Amino acid sequence: MNSLKLLAVTFIMVLAISGCSNSQISQTELMSDQYDWEGHVPFSTSYDPFNLPVSDDFEPLPADKGGVRMSEASGVAWSLRNPGYIWSHNDRGHTNTLFLIDSTSGEIVARYSIKGTHNIDWEDIEVSYGPIEGETYIYLADTGDNEQRRPDYSIYRFPEPEFKDEHHGTYVHIDNIDVDRIRFVYPDGSHDTEAMLVDPLTGDIYLATKRDVVSLLYVLPYPQPVNEMYEIFKAGRFSFREASAATSSISGQRVLIKNRQEIFYWKREKGESMVEMLARTPEKAPYAGEPQGEAIGFDPEYNYFTLSEELNSTTIPSLYKYTFIKK
Numbered sequence: 001m002n003s004l005k006l007l008a009v010t011f012i013m014v015l016a017i018s019g020c021s022n023s024q025i026s027q028t029e030l031m032s033d034q035y036d037w038e039g040h041v042p043f044s045t046s047y048d049p050f051n052l053p054v055s056d057d058f059e060p061l062p063a064d065k066g067g068v069r070m071s072e073a074s075g076v077a078w079s080l081r082n083p084g085y086i087w088s089h090n091d092r093g094h095t096n097t098l099f100l101i102d103s104t105s106g107e108i109v110a111r112y113s114i115k116g117t118h119n120i121d122w123e124d125i126e127v128s129y130g131p132i133e134g135e136t137y138i139y140l141a142d143t144g145d146n147e148q149r150r151p152d153y154s155i156y157r158f159p160e161p162e163f164k165d166e167h168h169g170t171y172v173h174i175d176n177i178d179v180d181r182i183r184f185v186y187p188d189g190s191h192d193t194e195a196m197l198v199d200p201l202t203g204d205i206y207l208a209t210k211r212d213v214v215s216l217l218y219v220l221p222y223p224q225p226v227n228e229m230y231e232i233f234k235a236g237r238f239s240f241r242e243a244s245a246a247t248s249s250i251s252g253q254r255v256l257i258k259n260r261q262e263i264f265y266w267k268r269e270k271g272e273s274m275v276e277m278l279a280r281t282p283e284k285a286p287y288a289g290e291p292q293g294e295a296i297g298f299d300p301e302y303n304y305f306t307l308s309e310e311l312n313s314t315t316i317p318s319l320y321k322y323t324f325i326k327k
Helices: 003-018 274-278
Strands: 063-067 073-078 085-090 097-102 108-114 122-129 136-142 153-159 171-174 180-185 193-198 205-209 216-220 229-231 233-237 245-248 254-258 263-267 283-285 293-298 304-308 318-322
Touching: 073 304, 085 122, 122 193, 122 245, 122 293, 136 193, 193 254, 205 274, 216 274, 233 274, 254 274, 254 293, 263 274
Parallel strands: 073 122, 073 293, 108 171, 180 229, 193 245, 245 293
Antiparallel strands: 063 318, 073 085, 085 097, 097 108, 122 136, 136 153, 153 180, 193 205, 205 216, 216 233, 245 254, 254 263, 263 283, 293 304, 304 318
16 A cells, blocks of 8 residues: 555544544555546536535534735645644745645734745645655645646645744745656646645545636646656546636545635545546535635535635635534
8 A cells, every 4th residue: 555545544544533534435445556547538527506405514604714914815725734724825926935824813824935836826725645654745736827828837746844933923935845846738738727636545636627618627646747747637527617726635535626606515435536526416515705715625624714815805805614514
């Protein structure tokens, strides 16, 4: 079993013991071979995204955790190394800055820059497992392309920085961690992509496009080549449009993909791969709406957070928490 699967097995076992997971994925299934992407036939869905039922897994209205003093927040991700905190970032036109946010108050406790990363158009962020056992990694999707003419795209992957007391209120420059730059092209031309998730059970990276007629799904199977260009795989075609953010729970059992108006929600069934789950008709998750909301992320207990760009507004955007109902 590779280190990614071993970490996933351990995490799910801990959740099962603690009683906060309804896992249907067995250790034997996690040890199965990687999906055959070379032989994959892209799926195509046909549901009406406006008439999907809303899940009762969550409280219908969010809790406002406080204002976040940043503009154009384009992604959020729960920190596994620094529990209780959330990572965020800006999109194009900004520096390569990561913001660490207190999930209970919305306070930005520190800012970080990582040597070896460059912000052409960062559009989403995920924290998940990676190549080294025992490490949790930040994944940054430099995949925005409003004009759909970039020749190639990148995902940066590096170990999560540790928040220390002396970092509070400062801008921390980090130049001593290894940064993987995963460079790729799509098999069918350029795309504007704002939604990324990582399957923690396999290490595969999924991207959902924004500006196509409907959102298309692509995959970068693990292990991804580093510092070389390669062509990724088309995985499928959704029935909704304008995907703007995505996240997988760290257990790999739940996925959210949102656009400006709605959040689409999947629960993994026994024996399913990630792509098989995403090919099914989703439910909706509650969403109260935000001005230009382009960020969503799960915490380990299936609560999820959203944050708005609040573009061209003097209003400070709020960090919203949608609470999972344990049954």
